[in-house]
């Protein structure tokens with residue numbers, strides 16, 4: 001629909017409306033738009049690019065806004081800069097591995113329930129709807145999903161304490177607000193990321209902070 005609007009604007013010699021998009025199949029997280037006051041629009045578990053015009057009444061007026069959060073500055077029109085998310089991932093979101101021969105795929109068995117939790121967390125596409133939906137502009141749902149994705153697996157567990165301290169530290173530095181457990185993030189998330197990842201990250205953070213006081217994590 002935005003493409004059609006833009007084509008008509010360009011034909012009239014006017015500026016096209018700038019908006020972010022990439023995959024248009026709900027997997028890249030680029031289409032960060034608030035539709036009629038709801039991040040990603042009224043359809044549950046659906047990104048904007050998968051929100052079809054047939055979901056709206058004929059002749060309805062649709063209001064489109066960019067994400068609103070201090071940590072996501074507006075670049076132009078409907079485009080916001082979400083690189084704060086990249087910096088949170090960079091702060092602690094990787095697993096150190098030794099180079100060398102490729103290990104056997106079954107050398108480190110992973111229990112099904114552990115793999116499932118990590119896989120659910122990995123479904124986060126980094127769109128930022130959780131931040132846009134939160135009255136505090138908190139990035140806890142995103143950060144906890146990215147932490148869970150690695151911290152639950154045996155490969156990532158070795159660096160869990162360090163990772164959680166660094167990611168939460170970076171999240172605070174970027175200017176995201178605190179979590180007050182309203183759950184708007186979970187309701188807006190197109191990938192079904194749940195609040196229990198936040199609870200797990202709180203627990204991991206408390207343990208890591210204690211270890212950092214009595215010993216040395218960072």
Ligand code: SF4
Pocket residue numbers: 029123124125126127128129130131141142145185188189190191192193
């Ligand atoms: S947790 Fe959900 S809403 Fe937040 S960035 Fe990830 S996919 Fe988007």
Ligand code: FES
Pocket residue numbers: 020021022023024025026027028029030031047048049050
């Ligand atoms: S454009 Fe990729 S998720 Fe919407």
